[in-house]
Amino acid sequence: MRARILAAATAEFGERGYEAASIRAIARRAGVDPALVHHYFDDKQRLVAEVVEVPLRxxxxxxxxxxxxxxxxxxxxxxxxxxxxxxxxxxxxxxxxxxxxxxxxxxxxxxxxxxxxxxxxxxxxxxxxxxxxxxxxxxxxxxxxxxxxxxxxxxxxxxxxxxxxxxxxxxxxxxxxxxxxxxxxxxxx
CATH class of the missing domain: 1.10.357.10 (Tetracycline Repressor, domain 2)
Structure with a gap:
């Protein structure tokens, strides 16, 4: 599930950019509830850090x-x-x-x-x-x-x-x- 959310986030950020991408849109693309995105990643900033694989916020x-x-x-x-x-x-x-x-x-x-x-x-x-x-x-x-x-x-x-x-x-x-x-x-x- 986590990997599917990351893949959806990568695609969403790639198509819409950081500012236009939303947790809801990422969840919709991954086919999950937005609460699950928050469960795994807390917020959009954490999701970006995971997408680019930087262990730094x-x-x-x-x-x-x-x-x-x-x-x-x-x-x-x-x-x-x-x-x-x-x-x-x-x-x-x-x-x-x-x-x-x-x-x-x-x-x-x-x-x-x-x-x-x-x-x-x-x-x-x-x-x-x-x-x-x-x-x-x-x-x-x-x-x-x-x-x-x-x-x-x-x-x-x-x-x-x-x-x-x-x-x-x-x-x-x-x-x-x-x-x-x-x-x-x-x-x-």
Whole structure:
């Protein structure tokens, strides 16, 4: 039953994308009750993680990092992301998912929509720029671009010395740049 739901989710995400796909539509395609989908996967985010076979919930990872003072968010995000990617159980699947996300096709589209909605927009909401929500989205995307750049160089391209640099060192070096993007001002300003 679980495999049938996963197959239906893969097809639904592929055809409709992450945002348009619903638990009900996935259940209908699998020929099961939506409650059974929730029983096996809790929510749509967990289903995406299973479809792309990544033992990591980026939405939860970012959600945890978002807790706490805004003036420390850059460092928390960098530490959370790098610590998760350094885990041997996560890295191979995460690298494969990243490669899929930058490719073409329905899985790439679904992953990009998932990352945009569950990560970028959640960060932007946390920035709480009521006067200019578009700027909050730009700042969130700039911060993410810093993180994705480090991920690409460290885990995909495996360039040394960055590939073997300690997480604490990377947090010290990259955290302030991410923070600047998040707040729109240099750290300490």
């Amino acid at each position: 980026p939405d939860r990872l970012v959600g945890t990092a978002l807790d706490g003072p805004l003036d420390e968010l850059g460092e928390r995000l960098v530490r959370a992301v790098l610590t998760a990617w350094d885990a041997p159980a996560v890295r191979p699947a995460a690298v494969a998912a990243l490669r899929s996300a930058i490719g073409q096709g329905p899985v790439a589209r679904m992953l990009r929509e998932f990352l945009r909605r569950e990560i970028m927009l959640r960060i932007a909401v946390r920035l709480d720029d009521r006067d200019d929500p578009t700027d909050a989205e730009v700042r969130a995307e700039l911060a993410a671009s810093q993180l994705v750049g480090v991920i690409m160089v460290r885990y995909v391209l495996e360039f040394e010395p960055l590939a073997s640099l300690a997480v604490d060192e990377l947090v010290t070096r990259v955290g302030p740049a991410v923070q600047w993007h998040l707040t729109g001002r240099p750290p300490g300003a």
